[in-house]
Amino acid sequence: MKRELLKFLAFALFVCLVPLACRGGYLINVLLFVGINTMLAIALNLLLGYAGQISLGHAGFFGLGAYLSGILTVTYGWNPWLAMPAAAALVGCLAGLLGFPILKLRGHYLAMATLGMGIIIYIVFNETIELTGGPSGLSGIANLSIGSLTFDSDCKNYYLVWFFALVTVLFSLNVANSRIGRALKAINDSEVAARVVGVNARLLKVQIFALSAIICSLAGSLYAHCMTFISPASFGFNFSVELLTMVVIGGLGSVYGPFLGAALLTLLPEILRGANDYDIVIYGALLVLMVMFMPGGLVRGFPELRRRLAKRKGGVEHA
Amino acid sequence: MLEVSGVSQLFGGVIALDRVSFTIAKGDITGVIGPNGAGKTTLFNIITGIYTRTAGKVVLEGTDVSGLPPERLARLGLVRTFQNIELFGGMTVHENVMVGMHTKSSSGLLACALKMPWSVAEERRIRDNSLKWLDFTGISDLAETTAANLPFGQGRLLEIARALAVEPRVILMDEPAAGLNNQETLALSRLIERIRATGITVVLVEHDMELVMEICDRIVVLNLGKKLAEGTPRETQDNPEVIAAYLGEDE
Ligand SMILES: Nc1ncnc2c1ncn2[C@@H]1O[C@H](COP(=O)(O)OP(=O)(O)O)[C@@H](O)[C@H]1O
Ligand SMILES: [Mg+2]
Numbered sequence: 350m351k352r353e354l355l356k357f358l359a360f361a362l363f364v365c366l367v368p369l370a371c372r373g374g375y376l377i378n379v380l381l382f383v384g385i386n387t388m389l390a391i392a393l394n395l396l397l398g399y400a401g402q403i404s405l406g407h408a409g410f411f412g413l414g415a416y417l418s419g420i421l422t423v424t425y426g427w428n429p430w431l432a433m434p435a436a437a438a439l440v441g442c443l444a445g446l447l448g449f450p451i452l453k454l455r456g457h458y459l460a461m462a463t464l465g466m467g468i469i470i471y472i473v474f475n476e477t478i479e480l481t482g483g484p485s486g487l488s489g490i491a492n493l494s495i496g497s498l499t500f501d502s503d504c505k506n507y508y509l510v511w512f513f514a515l516v517t518v519l520f521s522l523n524v525a526n527s528r529i530g531r532a533l534k535a536i537n538d539s540e541v542a543a544r545v546v547g548v549n550a551r552l553l554k555v556q557i558f559a560l561s562a563i564i565c566s567l568a569g570s571l572y573a574h575c576m577t578f579i580s581p582a583s584f585g586f587n588f589s590v591e592l593l594t595m596v597v598i599g600g601l602g603s604v605y606g607p608f609l610g611a612a613l614l615t616l617l618p619e620i621l622r623g624a625n626d627y628d629i630v631i632y633g634a635l636l637v638l639m640v641m642f643m644p645g646g647l648v649r650g651f652p653e654l655r656r657r658l659a660k661r662k663g664g665v666e667h668a
Numbered sequence: 669m670l671e672v673s674g675v676s677q678l679f680g681g682v683i684a685l686d687r688v689s690f691t692i693a694k695g696d697i698t699g700v701i702g703p704n705g706a707g708k709t710t711l712f713n714i715i716t717g718i719y720t721r722t723a724g725k726v727v728l729e730g731t732d733v734s735g736l737p738p739e740r741l742a743r744l745g746l747v748r749t750f751q752n753i754e755l756f757g758g759m760t761v762h763e764n765v766m767v768g769m770h771t772k773s774s775s776g777l778l779a780c781a782l783k784m785p786w787s788v789a790e791e792r793r794i795r796d797n798s799l800k801w802l803d804f805t806g807i808s809d810l811a812e813t814t815a816a817n818l819p820f821g822q823g824r825l826l827e828i829a830r831a832l833a834v835e836p837r838v839i840l841m842d843e844p845a846a847g848l849n850n851q852e853t854l855a856l857s858r859l860i861e862r863i864r865a866t867g868i869t870v871v872l873v874e875h876d877m878e879l880v881m882e883i884c885d886r887i888v889v890l891n892l893g894k895k896l897a898e899g900t901p902r903e904t905q906d907n908p909e910v911i912a913a914y915l916g917e918d919e
Contacts, residue, residue, distance in 0.1 A: 521781075534758060537758070539756060545739075
């Protein structure tokens with residue numbers, strides 16, 4: 350546990366120092382997105398990596414958080430700090446209610462049901478024009494502020510977002526090393542055995558689904574208040590798949606894996622921007638290579654790769 | 669202690685169990701035997717709430733528990749092990765047993781996420797107390813091994829340790845000796861006797877007749893979904909119908 354804490358502190362320090370290295374500018378904006386995506390990937394990982402339940406609709410919860418925050422502040426003049434927990438509570442309740450019937454399903458059926466849920470939410474964003482502004486989006490969302498400090502620059506928002514992202518990391522670390530984390534992993538490994546020793550699998554799945562949705566909603570609220578403008582395009586099916594990719598590439602069921610996945614998938618398009626039309630090819634090839642050579646994700650892949658290389662080197666020495 | 673009355677189970681057109689009734693006394697080791705396909709596993713699945721029976725009743729110490737889900741039954745003190753071992757393969761042996769203490773702990777998702785003081789204290793208690801069951805089953809030295817990497821025999825022991833961690837009143841074991849060598853089987857029969865000595869009622873499905881005859885107080889014989897006989901090992905051993913059923917299987 351001590352080592353776990355040190356690792357977290359090192360990570361937090363790293364996060365705090367990164368902006369100094371990139372001296373403001375455009376990169377900090379991208380790193381801010383890494384923070385938001387880290388929150389989302391961690392949220393999805395709690396569901397998929399621990400409990401083993403897939404969701405292809407998590408972009409929907411992210412969007413709900415963003416829109417609820419946006420609408421409550423712009424249309425109803427709420428304080429953003431009030432809108433954010435209100436949105437999260439609402440999304441949590443909604444996910445809890447939807448979770449009961451949806452999480453009875455398994456495998457492909459669960460994927461289809463959550464996919465449908467995400468698409469319906471997306472359609473609502475597009476069609477309820479008088480509420481959401483429809484396809485042209487919702488603008489004029491206020492920045493968050495504490496006293497006279499307004500989070501109106503990328504740099505300030507970076508620290509704001511990463512504060513929440515680090516809290517999320519800590520949350521997920523705590524859950525992972527608790528009786529609930531073990532029960533979730535147990536459900537993933539053998540649901541029937543988990544139930545037989547008294548784990549209420551159905552309830553726990555719904556609970557983790559709701560918690561996951563709440564984290565997504567908070568990320569969505571942060572996104573809305575940082576960007577001040579939102580439109581449905583950011584919350585569609587594509588983004589749900591991207592989130593799934595982040596979690597799988599980073600490493601299912603690990604705590605820092607989702608961060609690595611989020612960082613890679615957020616930074617890669619920026620790095621490949623120079624490659625023009627070939628970026629999608631490189632992107633695809635990287636994914637295929639990843640799955641072939643690091644099936645456990647980045648977080649397990651590097652130590653494993655190192656071990657394999659060491660073994661090979663050792664072999665040469667013996668020869 | 670455990671009363672099964674008129675339990676039937678249909679799978680499509682197949683009658684897997686046909687009005688099976690028997691009573692298990694507290695503190696006994698009861699063997700459920702019968703040829704393959706007799707319905708033994710199905711019976712266990714019904715008693716432990718994994719299948720919903722077509723008809724009949726299961727009563728645990730005077731309370732009707734028919735149709736309750738497994739997680740409720742675990743809280744009432746009814747646990748089982750599986751014919752095809754069901755371990756939490758990705759977790760260590762120790763963690764597997766810690767999951768067994770789920771009903772003996774209560775910190776919720778939020779308390780765990782926020783690391784509330786009481787959930788931290790509880791976590792420590794779970795970690796420490798679960799070691800007792802590793803000791804009891806003799807797999808302490810494997811505590812940090814990943815369950816998926818366990819040899820078969822130790823896997824069986826872990827499944828038993830995890831079930832004992834629930835602190836059950838009744839434990840049902842589905843073919844616990846299947847796949848074990850002679851020495852392991854011998855150790856298993858000693859273990860089962862020690863489990864009974866702690867006051868837990870044991871029900872076991874077993875093909876190893878030597879084991880059954882040696883440790884069981886009573887035996888229920890199933891064949892083709894029906895109860896064929898019931899009694900002490902001696903009585904059932906001499907029962908011509910039982911002999912016929914077993915000879916039938918050998919042909
Ligand atoms: N889930 C199921 N669906 C359909 N048939 C089943 C199912 N489970 C068991 N059966 C059938 O019920 C009968 C009894 O099986 P089982 O209880 O596994 O026998 P045993 O454990 O005594 O060998 C068999 O004919 C088997 O094919
Ligand atoms: Mg069987």
